[in-house]
Amino acid sequence: MVKKIILLLVAVGVLLFGYAYYTISASPAVPNDLEGPVTIEIPTGSSYEDVLGILATAGIEPDRKLLDPLAERMAWKRPKMRSGRYKLEPGMSYLDLIRKLRNGSQEAVKVVLTTEREPMNVAAKVARFLEPDSLDFVRLFQNEAYLDSIGFSPETLQTLFIPNTYELYWNSSPREFIARMIKEHDRFWNTGNRLERARALKLSPAEVYTLASIVEKESLRPDERPIIAGLYLNRIRKGMRLEADPTAVFATREFSVGRVLNRHTQFDSPYNTYKNAGLPPGPITMASVGSIDAVLNEEKSDYIFMCARGDGSGYHNFAKTMAGHSRNIAVYVANLRARGIR
Structure with missing residues (x-):
C-alpha cells in the first residue's frame, strides 16, 4: 500500500512538473504588445549572448531563467548560433521562438537586379540585400579559376545576370548567390525557344x-x-x-x-x-x-546606319545607304539647332 502511494505521489509530481514546464515554455517570449511582427538579422558567427542582444534591441527580452534552460535542453544554444533573417510574431512562445531560430526558418529577402553596368555594380547592389560584404562578391567575381569552372570569364560574367527580382536567404554566401544565378540563367535561356x-x-x-x-x-x-x-x-x-x-x-x-x-x-x-x-x-x-x-x-x-533624330523624342532615323545616312545627319543637326543646342 505504501509503495502504491509513493508511486502515485511520484506520478503526480511528474505530471505537475510537466504541466508547469509546458505552461512556462508556452508563455510569451515575444511581447504581445509589439505593434507588429519584428524582423531580426543574426550575423554568421554570432554567439548566444550576441543573439540575446539582437533580440533586446528589437524589444524582445525573454526571462533568462526560463530561456536559458530551454535553450540548453532544446540544443539551440551553441558556440556559434544559427545565422539568418527571421520574422518574429507578437506573443510567440518560448518554445516557438527557440524552434524558429534553431531550425533556421528564415524569411527570404527580395534581391532586385536591374541594369547594373558591371559585375562590381552587381556586387554592390546584391550586398545591399544580403549579409556578405560587397568585397566578398567582388573577390569571387574576379576569381578566374572559379569563373572558368562555371563556364564564364571576367569579361562574360555579366551575361550570367538576368534582370529580375529574386528571393534568397539573407545569409546566402557569394557562391550560393552565383549558384542561384546559374539556375535562373539556364531557366531563362531554356524558356521561349x-x-x-x-x-x-x-x-x-x-x-x-x-x-x-x-x-x-x-x-x-x-x-x-x-x-x-x-x-x-x-x-x-x-x-x-x-x-x-x-x-x-x-x-x-x-x-x-x-x-x-x-x-x-x-x-x-x-x-x-x-x-x-x-x-x-x-x-x-x-x-x-x-x-x-x-x-x-x-x-x-536592310538598315545599316542609324542616327538620333535630335528632336528630343529619343528615337532614331535609319538608312540603308550612306547617302540616306547623310540626310539623317543633316536632319539631326537641324533639329539640334532648332532646339538651341550646338
Whole structure:
C-alpha cells in the first residue's frame, strides 16, 4: 500500500512538473504588445549572448531563467548560433521562438537586379540585400579559376545576370548567390525557344547578351530596339564594324558624357567597336530582358546606319545607304539647332 502511494505521489509530481514546464515554455517570449511582427538579422558567427542582444534591441527580452534552460535542453544554444533573417510574431512562445531560430526558418529577402553596368555594380547592389560584404562578391567575381569552372570569364560574367527580382536567404554566401544565378540563367535561356533563336542567329547566349547590352544603351525606346538589333545584325553579317557609340563610351569610361566625340571613337580598347570588328569581349551593361528578346526577335530590314533624330523624342532615323545616312545627319543637326543646342 505504501509503495502504491509513493508511486502515485511520484506520478503526480511528474505530471505537475510537466504541466508547469509546458505552461512556462508556452508563455510569451515575444511581447504581445509589439505593434507588429519584428524582423531580426543574426550575423554568421554570432554567439548566444550576441543573439540575446539582437533580440533586446528589437524589444524582445525573454526571462533568462526560463530561456536559458530551454535553450540548453532544446540544443539551440551553441558556440556559434544559427545565422539568418527571421520574422518574429507578437506573443510567440518560448518554445516557438527557440524552434524558429534553431531550425533556421528564415524569411527570404527580395534581391532586385536591374541594369547594373558591371559585375562590381552587381556586387554592390546584391550586398545591399544580403549579409556578405560587397568585397566578398567582388573577390569571387574576379576569381578566374572559379569563373572558368562555371563556364564564364571576367569579361562574360555579366551575361550570367538576368534582370529580375529574386528571393534568397539573407545569409546566402557569394557562391550560393552565383549558384542561384546559374539556375535562373539556364531557366531563362531554356524558356521561349531562346536557345534555338540564338543558334539561328549563329550566336551564343553570351554573344546575344553582349549585343543586347549595346542595344540597351543605344535607345531608351523599347519599341525601336528590335530595329536597332536588326541593324547591328546586318552589319555583323556584312563584316562591317558595329561603330556603336555606347561601346566607345564604355571603353573610355566617360559614362556621363553628353555627346560622343572623335576622341571617344578613336580610343584604343577591345570594347570600342569603332576600332574593332565584331562584338566586344563582353557586355557594356546588364541587358534587360526586352533588349535580349529584341536581338532574338530582330526586325528584318536592310538598315545599316542609324542616327538620333535630335528632336528630343529619343528615337532614331535609319538608312540603308550612306547617302540616306547623310540626310539623317543633316536632319539631326537641324533639329539640334532648332532646339538651341550646338
